[in-house]
Amino acid sequence: VLLHAVEAGISTVRVYPSGRSVAIFGDSGARRSLLLSFPIRFREALVGSFADLAGLSTGRECVVESTFQLETETGIRAFRISVLRGLSGVETVVTVIPDLRSVIALDSIGFHPEQTEITRRLLSMQDGLILVSSPAAEGVATTIYAMLRESYRAGSRVVTVEETHRFRNDGYIQLERHEVEKRFGGKWTRLAETLEPDALMIESVSDKKELLDLVHIARRGIPVFCGAQGVNLSRTLETLFSLEVDPFLLVRVVRLVMHQRLVDLLCPECRRAVPAVPSLQLVGENYREKLETMVQEVTFYVRAGCPRCRGTGYSGKMALFDLLPFTPGVQHQIFSDEPLEEKLARIVGENLRSAFPSVEDLLRRGMVTFDDVFPFFR
Structure with a gap:
């Protein structure tokens, strides 16, 4: 059967x-x-x-x-x-x-071209820590697996730890968190010392202590990919830089911090064009001019419902990303004398590779409703 x-x-x-x-x-x-x-x-x-x-x-x-x-x-x-x-x-x-061999690649998870190029360049270094935050755990494992497939080929000793297996990948040592609790007492350092991975993936860290352990593992030369729950990129960075570790060590170890949010994709069979246009009242100043241009050029859609989408009006989900690569410029800014909150705001403002190009592309192609992507315009 x-x-x-x-x-x-x-x-x-x-x-x-x-x-x-x-x-x-x-x-x-x-x-x-x-x-x-x-x-x-x-x-x-x-x-x-x-x-x-x-x-x-x-x-x-x-x-x-x-x-x-x-x-x-x-x-x-x-x-x-x-x-x-x-x-x-x-x-x-x-x-x-599901078997991952033919379904997940870096080009298919929602990066726009600039983000894909940046991520590939950082993955080619094959060291350090990459942190993926999200309001919920959904989709984080997919993103990390896509990065692993990009940078580690057959023969690499890749160890992955998920809350619950949702994917299968040939050649990886795949564990569930309860197995790590039983075999290694929940200690990431013990797991790394015992299994000696070429790369380590942790779907979700539960607290700062776990994240700190992973920073020290990455310091020893083992590439670490991990997920964490966070409301936005700035909050994730605040958590990262509140760890009890020398900031100099932290910026030398961290390669990339990204925040992802999932959006619903409209069913192409039943989506419905609407004559109304989005209100500009609540749109952030940085995006007002772009939205005014789009209002003149774009047809906006709402969901409907049909047998193909089982009445939901949606055909699936897609992740959109805000990326902050830890370039030498970012590393230098970290050591400024500004208060942490002001420092991080300036770093994000000057170095963020935002999801907005992907949002604009989806709207122009009629793949999402404006209401579903409105948070990106604030």
Whole structure:
């Protein structure tokens, strides 16, 4: 069943009671289909068979989750299984973990050309720390994996730590955070000393102490890619420079700090053009003239809803980025005598590679609503 799901493009397989039967349904995102159906007496055997693939117990009080792999004719495929107790007994959900080999590249994640060039140049150094902040964890792993694929080829010893596996990448040592807690006591330094990675990826750091540990790992020559939750780039920089570490060491180790925000992309089949134009009242002074020009040249759209987008009006999401590369000029500015808040404001104002070119491009192509990208105009 699972191998058929992979070949058929099914992303999720569910096993649960349906009337007097136990049904196995497949969900591909666009549609849901019945794969198999058995008399209800076979439910425990079916759930147990799926759990056995992952080496899980299905006892009465058991609610568990794990990842496992199966070998196919085209290679190894990874799955995530959740065994849970529903109202009518034990149920199973198996998710196919996407393979990254053909879906994620640096050119496809939302950088505009200047940002792509800057990031490639910094990645080619293969050292230091790259920090990706975001209001939520969604999308951070995708961004970091794209950078890893750009700079580390087959044979490199890349160690990744995610909260939960969402992607599979051949050749990487992929761990979940709970495994790091169990095997290394949650210590990034112990993990690095034991596994000796050529590069280390941490999807999310939980506090300043973890971030400080990663700075010291990067200082030892191991490239570190990590994510952190933050409301904007300035707040992320404040957190970074409040660490108890010599600022000289920090600026020598950090290569790039970026902040990403996800925007919804309109469904091209049902988006609807509107005659109204955005109000300029709340637009920031830096963007007012650009928006006035766009109002004269651009058709604005809103979402509608159709069968293709399942009534949502959207076709997916895209990340937009503000980048601050730690160039020699930025490093020099860090050592000025200004108060930290004023210093960081000047550094951001003079060196930021903002997401605005990407925002303007999306609006001109009718791919987003103005309301969804309005925060970039403030």
